[in-house]
Amino acid sequence: MNLMHHMGTRALELGIPLSVQLDLTYRCNETCVHCYLDHEDYGEMTTAEILDVLDQLADAGVLLLNISGGEIFMRKDLFEILEHARKRQFSIKLKTNAVMIRAEKAKRIAALDVDSVQISLYSHKAETHDGITQLPGSFKRTLEGARFLREAGVKVTFANVLMQDNADDYQEVRALAEEMGIDYTVDATITPMLDGDRGVLDLNMDADRLSGVMRDASLLGDQADTLLAAPTGPTPLEEAYKTLPCSAGHTACYIGPYGDVTPCVQFPYVVGNLRKQRFIDIWRDSPQLNEVRAIRLSDLEGCSQCVHGSSCTRCPGLAYMEGNMRGPSIQDCEKSYARTGIASYNLQKKKLRQIPLAVV
Secondary structure, eight states: OOHHHHHHHHHHHHTOOOEEEEEOOSOOSOOOTTOOSOOSOSOOOOHHHHHHHHHHHHHHTOOEEEEESSOGGGOTTHHHHHHHHHHTTOEEEEEEOOTTOOHHHHHHHHHTTOSEEEEEOOOSSHHHHHHHHTOTTHHHHHHHHHHHHHHTTOOEEEEEEOOTTTTTOHHHHHHHHHHTTOEEEEEOOOOOOTTSOOGGGGGSOOHHHHHHHHTOHHHHGGGHHHHHSOOOOOOOHHHHHHOOSOSBTTTEEEEOTTSEEESBTTBOOOOEETTTSOHHHHHHHOHHHHHHHTOOGGGSTTTTTOTTTTTOOOOHHHHHHTTOTTSOOHHHHHHHHHHHSOOOHHHHHHHHHHSOOOOO
């Protein structure tokens, strides 16, 4: 058992929120075509409010702090926030597009001993990347920011979200990352808008491309044999009863820029607000959060005995956005199908519903 797994297990046993993602703002200097956020500012938490939230999180036992947005460098108080977070001994990861990072900022990040910085990069081609971000010159500035961070000694990861416009570029993006001494991660999931609008899902890759990505052993490293093998399920029912669908709400949660607390950034079910309640009170006593915690894999229609039970990446947040947090995430069913060629119970059920009845 590795250290992080052991920490997660102990946090679950003790009811401690081990990890929190804090979005400082939804404002951004890019307007990415696939982004699930509204980039207007409807009253972000002030510097004083955020520093107080950090104190509350530290007192509650939070160790891992992921700071994201929007674009975090749109906040002029970013370094004040980071300095306070480090004083409270958080292990910090940052998410940014790096467009606003120059050498001096990179050095300040390095001096704060930030664990890592994740940077969104969509293509190895400027025209494709800039087309997705809708910010001319963003490709050049993003690569420059990444280089400044690497030169300062900061660990960097390129996050490559795939969609129709860049689905064929991921191998070259990964090669570019390797050339620059940067880690690489790929994500084949387009997230619906937080307001529920699902139109953005039209940007998803077609089935053939998705299958190609999901079956690319070079992307999966040591996990390839497990994730690319034919499924061995179903998951034993007695094991399913003990299985939690996800860490969201159990050892992790999300805080938005207006103080809303949800189980995860992709699970927009508001369980409390930090402008009205203390974090620890929400974490311990929120009826909505306890509702999420009560869900077990065995509660999920068609999931507990699915052939993909041991390897499915089902996201309860995506399921919630599809209409039922206790239901399937069809997007994840589609990824399992792309990986194995075997349709899940829920995917077959969906396809049957789509077959028009014969006219007699």
